[in-house]
Amino acid sequence: MAQLLDGIRVLDLTRWLAGPVSSMCLGDMGAEVIKIEAPKKGDDSRHVGPDVNGESGYFLSVNRNKKSLVINLKSRKGKEIIQELTKEADVVMENFTPGTMDKFGLDYATLKAINPKIVYASCSGFGQTGPYAKKPAYDAIMQGYGGIMSVTGTADSGPTRVGVSIADLTSGYYLTIGILAALFNREHTGQGQQLEVSLLDCQVAMLENPVMRYFASGATPGPAGNRHPSITPYGAFPTKDGQVIIAVGNDKQWQAFCKAANREQLSRDGRFATNTLRTENYDALEPIINGILQQEATARWIEILEAANVPCGPINTVQDIANDPQVKHREMIMSLSHPSAGEVMVAANPLKFSDTPISSTAPPPLLGEHSEEILTGVLGYGKMALGELEEDGVI
Amino acid sequence: MAQLLDGIRVLDLTRWLAGPVSSMCLGDMGAEVIKIEAPKKGDDSRHVGPDVNGESGYFLSVNRNKKSLVINLKSRKGKEIIQELTKEADVVMENFTPGTMDKFGLDYATLKAINPKIVYASCSGFGQTGPYAKKPAYDAIMQGYGGIMSVTGTADSGPTRVGVSIADLTSGYYLTIGILAALFNREHTGQGQQLEVSLLDCQVAMLENPVMRYFASGATPGPAGNRHPSITPYGAFPTKDGQVIIAVGNDKQWQAFCKAANREQLSRDGRFATNTLRTENYDALEPIINGILQQEATARWIEILEAANVPCGPINTVQDIANDPQVKHREMIMSLSHPSAGEVMVAANPLKFSDTPISSTAPPPLLGEHSEEILTGVLGYGKMALGELEEDGVI
Numbered sequence: 001m002a003q004l005l006d007g008i009r010v011l012d013l014t015r016w017l018a019g020p021v022s023s024m025c026l027g028d029m030g031a032e033v034i035k036i037e038a039p040k041k042g043d044d045s046r047h048v049g050p051d052v053n054g055e056s057g058y059f060l061s062v063n064r065n066k067k068s069l070v071i072n073l074k075s076r077k078g079k080e081i082i083q084e085l086t087k088e089a090d091v092v093m094e095n096f097t098p099g100t101m102d103k104f105g106l107d108y109a110t111l112k113a114i115n116p117k118i119v120y121a122s123c124s125g126f127g128q129t130g131p132y133a134k135k136p137a138y139d140a141i142m143q144g145y146g147g148i149m150s151v152t153g154t155a156d157s158g159p160t161r162v163g164v165s166i167a168d169l170t171s172g173y174y175l176t177i178g179i180l181a182a183l184f185n186r187e188h189t190g191q192g193q194q195l196e197v198s199l200l201d202c203q204v205a206m207l208e209n210p211v212m213r214y215f216a217s218g219a220t221p222g223p224a225g226n227r228h229p230s231i232t233p234y235g236a237f238p239t240k241d242g243q244v245i246i247a248v249g250n251d252k253q254w255q256a257f258c259k260a261a262n263r264e265q266l267s268r269d270g271r272f273a274t275n276t277l278r279t280e281n282y283d284a285l286e287p288i289i290n291g292i293l294q295q296e297a298t299a300r301w302i303e304i305l306e307a308a309n310v311p312c313g314p315i316n317t318v319q320d321i322a323n324d325p326q327v328k329h330r331e332m333i334m335s336l337s338h339p340s341a342g343e344v345m346v347a348a349n350p351l352k353f354s355d356t357p358i359s360s361t362a363p364p365p366l367l368g369e370h371s372e373e374i375l376t377g378v379l380g381y382g383k384m385a386l387g388e389l390e391e392d393g394v395i
Numbered sequence: 396m397a398q399l400l401d402g403i404r405v406l407d408l409t410r411w412l413a414g415p416v417s418s419m420c421l422g423d424m425g426a427e428v429i430k431i432e433a434p435k436k437g438d439d440s441r442h443v444g445p446d447v448n449g450e451s452g453y454f455l456s457v458n459r460n461k462k463s464l465v466i467n468l469k470s471r472k473g474k475e476i477i478q479e480l481t482k483e484a485d486v487v488m489e490n491f492t493p494g495t496m497d498k499f500g501l502d503y504a505t506l507k508a509i510n511p512k513i514v515y516a517s518c519s520g521f522g523q524t525g526p527y528a529k530k531p532a533y534d535a536i537m538q539g540y541g542g543i544m545s546v547t548g549t550a551d552s553g554p555t556r557v558g559v560s561i562a563d564l565t566s567g568y569y570l571t572i573g574i575l576a577a578l579f580n581r582e583h584t585g586q587g588q589q590l591e592v593s594l595l596d597c598q599v600a601m602l603e604n605p606v607m608r609y610f611a612s613g614a615t616p617g618p619a620g621n622r623h624p625s626i627t628p629y630g631a632f633p634t635k636d637g638q639v640i641i642a643v644g645n646d647k648q649w650q651a652f653c654k655a656a657n658r659e660q661l662s663r664d665g666r667f668a669t670n671t672l673r674t675e676n677y678d679a680l681e682p683i684i685n686g687i688l689q690q691e692a693t694a695r696w697i698e699i700l701e702a703a704n705v706p707c708g709p710i711n712t713v714q715d716i717a718n719d720p721q722v723k724h725r726e727m728i729m730s731l732s733h734p735s736a737g738e739v740m741v742a743a744n745p746l747k748f749s750d751t752p753i754s755s756t757a758p759p760p761l762l763g764e765h766s767e768e769i770l771t772g773v774l775g776y777g778k779m780a781l782g783e784l785e786e787d788g789v790i
Contacts, residue, residue: 004576006583021603029576049625050611061607108749127747130724135701138642140623140630141708149631150712151558152547159631159638159710162557163546163619164601171745173568178746180575181399181424185751187582188401194749201745204716204727206559208416208742211728212456214713215740216445221713224558228535230444235535236544236554243554247533306530313536315554317545318609318616321599329525332599333606345610347603350566350596351573352522354503354589356580 003030004356008183010091011036011082012066013073013106015043017139017165018123018199019095020062021172026091026179027065028349028358034089034374035066035365036082038073039393042367055341055364064336064346065360067370070395077394079105081379086111086118088378090192091179095123098133108194118192119182123175127198137199142167146203151210153223160223171202232278233257233289236315241297247311251275260308261292338363371395398425399751403578405486406431406477407461408468408501410438412534412560413518413594414490415457416567421486421574422460423744423753429484429769430461430760431477433468434788437762450736450759459731459741460755462765465790472789474500476774481506481513483773485587486574490518493528503589513587514577518570522593532594537562541598546605548618555618566597627673628652628684631710636692642706646670655703656687733758766790 008031012023020035020043027033037043048058072078083106086092092111094101101107101122108120122128125137126145143149143161153160178195186192204211210221227235236243248254251274258267266272266288271281278285293301298314305312314320321327322345334348341363349358375381375395389395403426407418415430415438422428432438443453467473478501481487487506489496496502496517503515517523520532521540538544538556548555573590581587599606605616622630623642631638643649646669653662661667661683666676673680688696693709700707709715716722717740729743736758744753770776770790784790 002584004580025572050608052607052611057607057611058604061603126721127725130721132721135708136642136704136706138629138644138706140621141640141642141706144631144640144708144710147711147713147716148557148559149710153549153555153558154552157549157552157555160548160552160555161619161621161631162561163543163548163616164604166557166561166601169601170565170568173565173572174745176572177420177568177575178748180572180579181746182748184575184579184582185399187579189397189750191750193751196747197745198725200721201725201727201747204722205742205745206561206564207713207716208456209453209559210713211717211740211742212447212452213445214717216447216452221558224556226535226556234533236539236556245536245539247531247536249533309531311531311533311536313530313539315539315544316542318542318602318605321542321602322606322609326521326525326527326595327599330522330593330596332596345606347600347606350569350592350600351576352591352596353573353577355584355586356588 001359002356003360004353005029005031008032008091009089010034010093011085011089013092013094013096014123015095016045017062017168018171019093019175020045021169022123022175022179023066023093024062024064025176025349028360029351030356030360033066034085034370035063035068036071036073037068037367039070039395042068042070046367052341052344055338060336060338060341060344060364061346063364065362066365067374068365068368069371069374070368072394073104073106075392075394077389077392081375081394082106083111083114084379086114089115089118090183091119091121093121093175093179098124098128112192116191117186119179119186120192120194121175121179122194122196123171124196124198126200128196139165139167142199142203146200147207147210148203151207151221151224154225155223158223167199167203170206171197171199174202230279232275232282233285237289237293239293239296239298239301243315244293244298244301245313245315246305249311253310254278256308257305257310260304260310263292334361336361336363339366368395396754397751398755399748400424400426403427403486404484405429405488406480406484408487408489408491409518410490411440412457412563413566414488414570415440416564417570417574418461418488419457419459420571420744423755424746425751425755428461429480429765430458430463431466431468432463432762434465434790437463437465441762447736447739450733455731455733455736455739455759456741458759460757461760462769463760463763464766464769465763467789468499468501470787470789472784472787476770476789477501478506478509479774481509484510484513485578486514486516488516488570488574492531493519493523507587511586512581514574514581515587515589516570516574517589517591518566519591519593521595523591534560534562537594537598541595542602542605543598546602546616546619549620550618553618562594562598565601566592566594569597625674627670627677628680632684632688634688634691634693634696638710639688639693639696640708640710641700644706648705649673651703652700652705655699655705658687729756731756731758734761763790
């Protein structure tokens with residue numbers, strides 16, 4: 001079946017999460033992604049749990065639709081192989097500490113001289129330049145530096161880390177956007193270019209609302225809790241058996257809420273007549289809402305409120321999601337058949353295209369699984385040359 | 396200056412956040428984005444606070460580099476104008492409730508018949524199809540449905556909303572990826588196509604690690620708190636005057652931490668010799684780490700630990716970010732000069748390109764600011780026709 005990125009070859013030197021999320025998305029869309037891995041060890045994430053029949057669950061979740069080519073980047077011959085492959089590639093991606101690719105002799109200037117059409121994409125913690133460029137970056141540290149922790153959490157909990165690696169993921173999305181934009185532009189100019197994103201920059205970009213509020217008011221936004229600063233009632237409230245989220249976006253929905261809750265008096269209470277008043281009088285309103293919602297279970301409230309057109313929903317766990325009819329209908333959890341780990345369930349790609357739907361389902365590669373295929377098929381190496389490379393510890 | 400998406404024209408029918416974040420990114424990269432807005436009221440987000448000299452801060456933060464064209468989509472003539480513009484456009488974007496574009500007579504089949512090269516991109520809460528397709532979607536509700544709340548927070552706080560509109564933002568990123576991939580593909584096929592993303596799907600995709608852990612272990616992941624399930628010590632710890640984040644990723648860094656903290660005995664304590672042991676014996680280790688870190692202020696610990704090559708960092712507030720030397724060096728907060736709101740500070744685009752850098756800085760448009768320019772310039776309407784459209788309430 002035709003795929004979106006047919007004919008695009010990506011040399012993927014990224015490790016861990018931010019880069020691999022991006023190259024997985026390119027692979028999902030049909031690019032040939034050649035993952036370059038260090039001999040013996042491979043991507044560090046191959047050694048992070050949980051264990052799935054001897055394979056790393058972490059690695060399995062973000063490396064489908066890629067081929068693995070083992071290359072020792074620190075060897076002269078390894079560098080030469082990457083340079084040879086650059087002639088046959090469209091994209092080079094890397095997320096080493098700034099300066100490392102220069103040390104390898106694989107910096108943009110060198111590779112551009114070999115192939116001016118190459119799109120060279122770098123991802124780093126703080127950026128390739130600036131006073132923090134060389135600081136080490138882990139997701140938790142970047143969530144702290146980037147401000148998202150300072151606006152997440154409740155007044156009691158204080159700053160809270162987002163429960164997924166949001167700094168890595170977001171920079172992976174932006175890296176993908178940048179690569180695709182550069183590839184599109186190349187169709188018209190015939191030239192590649194260099195692009196880079198940093199985890200810090202992407203976190204700041206994600207703060208569009210808090211940044212705007214800070215400059216508009218001069219006040220520093222704190223943890224947002226589970227309510228909205230200017231829409232009421234909006235957030236998570238306790239029920240008989242858990243919590244329900246309601247989002248009363250306007251006064252019509254407020255009237256619908258009161259009616260659904262069978263509280264005619266509340267609907268006529270002047271303190272809560274408009275969204276502005278409800279927000280101002282939240283201290284009086286909150287215990288009333290809590291009292292109402294605690295009388296029924298979450299599932300029942302969702303039935304009642306949905307019937308009344310009051311926006312609402314549950315707080316789903318991962319288990320709920322795995323069994324959710326809409327998630328199933330959308331095929332958002334997919335099975336990959338891995339040669340040693342067996343059937344592996346992973347989150348699918350959320351892009352739905354009409355003409356070139358995402359259909360690639362190659363399982364994450366074993367370390368070096370495609371070394372021979374690529375060196376023979378793309379670069380024309382013979383058996384003897386491969387044997388020498390192996391003996392010299394290059395592959 | 397040449398820009399990445401020179402020559403690309405986008406008809407942007409999106410409102411609020413998910414769509415506008417995507418079209419802003421396309422506009423940043425040089426696409427001509429024509430924002431279609433309803434007469435008198437415009438994008439609903441024009442009426443959301445905080446107020447910045449009479450303009451909505453919310454709107455200002457996500458609508459730079461767009462033109463505003465007022466069109467009443469419910470009028471026959473309004474529909475015809477969008478259809479005429481479709482002939483001259485490359486992308487149509489919308490985030491109405493599924494089915495609404497059909498009612499307007501602006502569904503994909505209709506617009507494809509007018510221009511087969513059009514890329515038609517939809518964004519919705521739950522997807523265009525499936526049992527939940529017509530449910531109303533607000534970001535807080537989607538954070539609940541999508542599972543991210545269930546893994547964010549501490550054991551005490553329980554499920555916690557991420558402090559930015561993560562469901563909207565992430566679907567905006569994926570929408571941008573999809574549009575660029577479809578535009579790239581069109582260079583080769585000559586044909587556009589339809590693509591859609593949903594907030595729910597994007598939230599599930601973002602759960603790659605929790606989904607994998609759930610299926611690997613059978614246990615449902617709960618709020619992750621501020622520590623890491625398998626790396627120790629990793630997370631936020633109290634200091635004399637606040638908190639510091641440390642990420643001791645391996646045993647060498649553990650030794651470096653003990654040395655920097657001047658705790659030789661701790662470095663030889665067998666209970667904490669390896670990462671596995673430190674994770675197993677966390678209950679014994681946590682009070683020791685807390686006791687050490689509470690002896691100095693955060694800024695001092697960052698000096699000490701950085702000098703010792705122990706990954707660490709602060710929990711920055713938005714104010715800290717606004718004054719951070721690296722954020723300044725990267726120019727991640729930019730000023731827009733708005734005709735009525737004045738100088739407006741917003742988060743910048745994090746994509747850095749070598750040859751076609753992002754340089755567009757047009758301020759968010761006034762409602763209908765470009766109606767005449769577009770109807771005259773693109774469609775060739777005369778003054779009299781414009782007068783009639785205005786009289787009929789179409790523009």
